Amino acid sequence: MPTLEVPQGAKDQHMVINMGPQHPATHGVLRLVLEIDGEIVVRLYPEIGYLHTGIEKTCEAKFYQQVVPLTDRINYLDPMSNNLCYCLAVEKLLELEIPEKATWLRVVLAELSRLNSHLIWLGTHAMDIGALTVFLYTFREREDILRIFEGLAGQRMMNSYIRIGGLAMEPPLDFLARVQGFINTFPEKIDEYANLLTGNPIFRNRLKSVGYLSPADAIALGVSGPPMRASGVDYDVRRDIPYCGYERFPFHVPISTDGDCWARYEVRLVEMRESVKIIQMALDGMPEGPIKADAPKIVLPDREKMKTQMEALIHHFKIVTEGFAVPAGEVYQSIEAGHGQTGYYVVSDGTAKPYRVHMRYPSFATLQALETMCKGRMLADVVAVIGSIDIVLGEIDR
């Protein structure tokens, strides 16, 4: 266990207090050591590692396809983005062609997953500030998304539905209609949240001009995603380095130059509305065709084929028992997940198990900016700032 140490140079009138790791407003097992002068934060040290499970080491002992379920567990609030990023990286090494329909469905799923992530952020953030009602509302809509995922993959949170070479199985017949039904009503729901929060004077006062982060600091400290855009850096991986066919979906990237907690709130609300538009575009243009790549030695055959064709059975047996070899090389794939830029660095030595998998997760880097945002502010603002940068401890500790 990390020890509670008194930071060097702490003045006599300063008090060193501990916050977490079981504090409800730290969104998991984040522990902060705070040096305070009265109620003013002088210094702040995050202590992390309570959830460290050594996933990167575990990946090295698994076949490539067995790593997909591990990725869900890292950021359990945005599972599809994790699957997508890992699969894109391995597909880059394999130089695999993914069918159109699978690509478009992946976009729908990644955006639904982003909505899922943002809904949890909004609910818990508002709850930290004291507006409990919003939490109940956002979890109602999150439940709708989880039901869609459950119908798709049989699992609510750990979907592992995006696989190397495409998707796990054909989506159910009512999938597109259910997604359409959800996004038909969702913009009204965003209005409902905004109605509860945007005009609320307590919420406004707790967020406005709190936790300022300048654009230069955001870049220097590795902050990405919505907090970076709220600080005025105009960059979104989906638009600037498109992956998974995002170049076909024109959308607006919200930017704010205020750099405070309120700007992060506004940016994410607009982002949710943009996600709905992307899903609508993807549903409207959804192509027909297969959902798995034509690569029998890499992609598991359909159940029906496996039971009736000798060749498919052999491939199935080989993939499950021996995996598939991936050409030697190293790739880095970056995507825009709900919390920011997620990156997977996959190194292959030509065997069926990855030589090294490294995950770059946005929360890990964003946490470094916490001290800059909280320094010189009241202790109560720390809770507002942690809520506004939207961290998940699973992806910090991995």
Next chain:
Amino acid sequence: MHKQKTLIGRADVLEEFSGHPAVAAILAWNPEALTDAKFDYGELTLTIAAEDICDAATVVQAAGYNFLDDLTAVDWYPSSPRFQLSYHILSHSHKEYIRLRVLLPGENPTVESMTSVWPSANYYEREVFDLFGIHFEGHPNLRRIMLPDEWEGHPLRKDYPVEGYR
């Protein structure tokens, strides 16, 4: 996905990429620092001599590669040189990544800390120190980040068993 062109070796890459902003900047600064290069899977990898990495980072930062996205290590045990450090650097203006690579020996691997160029390297370097045992000179707070302070060994090294020591 169409087949990407692959270029292996310093000479081949320089011939093709001499106009590339990061390559041009490094060549203009110190051509000796660039020891190797490759371009595969659409990604440019530049191998930099270990003692020059911070200066090289300052040079590419000035060339528009403004965001340190990721820093990690690979253990090539039992090959030599044993450790590889990979710096993934993003340019918001060129909309492109480059990978700077540094090779380090297995005995007492040490490299200059990147925190003076990008403060965000702080946590990444602590992670690499914790899990690989690579030292970063000039790091403001080089302590274990994931594991307890009294932990023995560095789990992501290849000679560390997956199930740990029992």
